[in-house]
Amino acid sequence: MRRLLWRGRKVGLLVGMLLGVLGFPMLARAQQPEMPLPRDPLAGRVLFVQKNCQGCHAIAGAGGRVGPDLGARPFLGTFLQFAGLMWNHAPQMSAKMRELQVLRPQFTQSEMLDLIAYIYALPYQDIPGSPREGERLFSAKHCLRCHAIAGKGGRVGPDLQSLRWVSPVHIAATMWNHGRAMQERMRALKVPRPTFSGHEIVDLVSYLRAGGRTEARSGLYEIRGDAAAGERLFASKACGRCHAVRGQGGRVGPDLARPEFRLSVTELAGAMWNHGPKMWDKMQELGIARPHLTGQEMADVAAYLYFTKFRDEPGSPAAGERAFRSKRCAECHDRNEMTRTARFMNPVQIAQTLWNHAPKIEEAQQARRVRWATFRGNEVADLVAYLRSVYPY
Numbered sequence: 001m002r003r004l005l006w007r008g009r010k011v012g013l014l015v016g017m018l019l020g021v022l023g024f025p026m027l028a029r030a031q032q033p034e035m036p037l038p039r040d041p042l043a044g045r046v047l048f049v050q051k052n053c054q055g056c057h058a059i060a061g062a063g064g065r066v067g068p069d070l071g072a073r074p075f076l077g078t079f080l081q082f083a084g085l086m087w088n089h090a091p092q093m094s095a096k097m098r099e100l101q102v103l104r105p106q107f108t109q110s111e112m113l114d115l116i117a118y119i120y121a122l123p124y125q126d127i128p129g130s131p132r133e134g135e136r137l138f139s140a141k142h143c144l145r146c147h148a149i150a151g152k153g154g155r156v157g158p159d160l161q162s163l164r165w166v167s168p169v170h171i172a173a174t175m176w177n178h179g180r181a182m183q184e185r186m187r188a189l190k191v192p193r194p195t196f197s198g199h200e201i202v203d204l205v206s207y208l209r210a211g212g213r214t215e216a217r218s219g220l221y222e223i224r225g226d227a228a229a230g231e232r233l234f235a236s237k238a239c240g241r242c243h244a245v246r247g248q249g250g251r252v253g254p255d256l257a258r259p260e261f262r263l264s265v266t267e268l269a270g271a272m273w274n275h276g277p278k279m280w281d282k283m284q285e286l287g288i289a290r291p292h293l294t295g296q297e298m299a300d301v302a303a304y305l306y307f308t309k310f311r312d313e314p315g316s317p318a319a320g321e322r323a324f325r326s327k328r329c330a331e332c333h334d335r336n337e338m339t340r341t342a343r344f345m346n347p348v349q350i351a352q353t354l355w356n357h358a359p360k361i362e363e364a365q366q367a368r369r370v371r372w373a374t375f376r377g378n379e380v381a382d383l384v385a386y387l388r389s390v391y392p393y
Contacts (some may be wrong), residue, residue: 134207172269197345230304320386
């Protein structure tokens with residue numbers, strides 16, 4: 001009996017060792033975290049002030065003049081490309097902070113995500129529209145036939161004066177939810193169904209929010225879409241039956257991760273309105289119930305679609321190996337240690353590490369007389385892909 005128990009323990013020990021050997025790679029592979037999506041694109045605005053980024057950088061004219069205005073030109077790259085830009089300019093920024101006697105900020109993982117997401121999402125809130133142009137469009141697009149604003153116009157639909165107190169995202173949800181009924185009513189009245197191009201929808205919404213006036217209404221509504229929740233809604237509302245995101249999903253409609261679909265909430269409302277008839281007909285053909293979206297759900301889905309371009313495509317290990325050699329990474333870093341670390345780090349942790357440890361790395365490179373390496377294009381993603389490929393488990 002004891003012999004059988006001992007044999008059982010030996011087998012159990014052997015199985016445990018095999019699981020340790022075979023199971024650890026699977027566990028490590030599963031633990032390689034993906035790029036998280038931001039829960040609130042405006043959360044980084046507080047950090048931008050708290051970390052004194054505004055002391056050197058402005059956002060659309062508000063802030064310092066030491067560095068570039070981060071709202072003047074929208075950043076159109078990916079998360080790791082932005083991290084690469086921060087790395088590239090780290091020595092100059094550190095030198096300027098020392099000169100100005102400004103404490104160089106450190107970031108936690110969540111803070112790094114929020115800060116970069118905030119800068120990335122600046123165009124998501126919409127550029128300012130022209131109420132004057134919106135008034136012209138309100139007439140030219142035949143909105144006036146059915147709707148009144150400030151008491152002037154048709155009585156078929158509701159007076160849109162109330163929309164002055166409503167955020168653009170709720171207007172977008174209303175246009176989607178009631179679009180089919182509006183189309184049928186326009187057909188009955190023989191009113192041409194309007195479509196929108198360029199910034200027309202932004203101008204029209206600006207006019208509605210100005211309450212029928214041609215001067216801009218003071219104050220801005222904040223659109224706090226949760227991209228992570230939007231990803232779940234995209235699945236639960238069956239959007240993926242027709243649309244793919246980065247190749248994953250249906251082929252009926254276009255892949256919504258394409259660059260031309262990086263739209264603000266209001267621009268997305270215009271695109272959904274323009275293509276509404278085709279989408280509704282296709283959903284009916286496929287037996288898909290047309291989803292109803294609340295204002296918050298519209299904000300979440302819009303945020304998800306906007307931030308699909310935020311995530312990096314998988315890098316090239318071959319290109320990453322060339323970068324590892326050309327940038328002389330091995331002169332300061334042990335490759336095996338880098339690979340063991342890289343396999344468990346998501347892009348946010350990589351960006352956080354690059355920024356927080358830049359001064360020590362700069363000091364070490366100066367001591368070794370190694371020139372500061374900079375990254376272009378997808379080189380950061382390629383370097384990470386190379387390090388993971390060397391020791392993938």
